Amino acid sequence: MLLALVFASCEHKICPQDKQVGTVEMQTNAKEFVPYTSNDTLQFLNEQAQLMQLFEIENIHNFHEKLCVKHLCTEPQFDGESSCEYVAAESKKWVFANASQDVVLDISLFPNIYTSDTIVMYYQFGITLSINEAVGMGNAVADAQNADSLLLVSQLPNPLLKVDTVVIKNELFQNVLQIQSPAIKLYYQVEKGLIGFEDGEHQWVLVN
16 A cells, blocks of 8 residues: 555656746737727717717736747646746737726737747737627737738638728728627728727717
C-alpha cells in the first residue's frame, strides 16, 4: 500500500503558472476601423423624424488582455488545471446606450490567434446592437497582419458582409459592412461607425 501511495504521488503533475512572453500593441489599421473617440454621442433619425441618442456609458478604450500563444499544460492531464505562455495584447471597447438603456451598442477591437500554439495573430472587430430582447451582431477582420485575410473571414462567426452601396432611409452610403439578422439589420462604415440599423419597425440613419 505504501509503495502504491509513493508511486501515485510521483505521478501527480504540477501545472506551471502562466508566463508572459511579450506585449502586442494595436496597429494603425485596426485602430482606424473604429472612428469613435471619448464621450461620443450618436444620434439617429427614423422615417417618422423621431430622434434616438446613444450616449457612451463605458469607455475602456485601452487595455491589455491575455492572449495565449502556447499551451504549457491542459486540464485533462493536470487535474483540471491549465496554463500557457501569453502575450499582453492591446484591446479597445466602447459601449453606448440610450437614456433608458433598452438600446445598447457594444463595439470592440480585440486580438485573436490565427492557429493554436502560434504567435501569428490578427485583430477582430465585433459589433452588437441590442434593442429590448432583439439582438443583432457581426464580426470583421480589422487587421489581418500576417494571416490570410480571406481565410479568416470564412472562419468568423456572424461575418459582416461588405457591399458597395446601400440605401438607408432614402440616403445612399458606399463601402458598407452589413449584417442582416432576423431581428436587427446593422450597417457600418469604417469612416463613420454605425451609420444605420433596422429593428423590424423603423429604419434609423445616423445624423451627421
